Amino acid sequence: MTDEAMQPFERIAQDVRDQVRLGQLMPGDKLQSTRELATKYGVAAGTVQRAFAELRRDGVIYSHTGRGSFIRENALAALADPTAQAIRRLEEQVADLVARLERVEQNQSSGSAQSS
Incomplete structure (x- = not known):
């Protein structure tokens, strides 16, 4: 799928996946905040939250309320196994x-x- 055909939340999620695959984001690394990513991509915060939901579902990140979102220990394995996803x-x-x-x-x- 080309970048033009991707929804904004899909593009954000794909960028995070690519950064994990390339070793730019490592297990335990904290992602930028929703607000920071919304500004970076020029989207609403809800769009970033939707990307995070997809990444959580795929086992790439986990989130702690008030602390942020982090790369999972087994994120690379989750990305490598489409069957598990x-x-x-x-x-x-x-x-x-x-x-x-x-x-x-x-x-x-x-x-x-x-009704009785």
């Missing part, structure tokens, strides 16, 4: 579907209790 995405989708189903079932049971 696909499995993580599927696990997240299944967890999301389970949560939605539980909400639907809860709404149905509370609705039937009210």
Whole structure:
């Protein structure tokens, strides 16, 4: 995918991945803040947050509220294994579907209790 075809959040995430692959970002390194990256890329903070969410999902970074986001110890391995990334995405989708189903079932049971 060319840079022009990428969404801004995808470009930011890809830049971080590339920096990890090239050894410019190492395990434990702290990423720039959301605000700094938003300024650097000329995007909204939410766009950077979306890139961080993708990187967390792929196992490249982890975040601590109030402390920042950091490169995971096994980030390079996560980038090298697309199967593991696909499995993580599927696990997240299944967890999301389970949560939605539980909400639907809860709404149905509370609705039937009210109509009784």
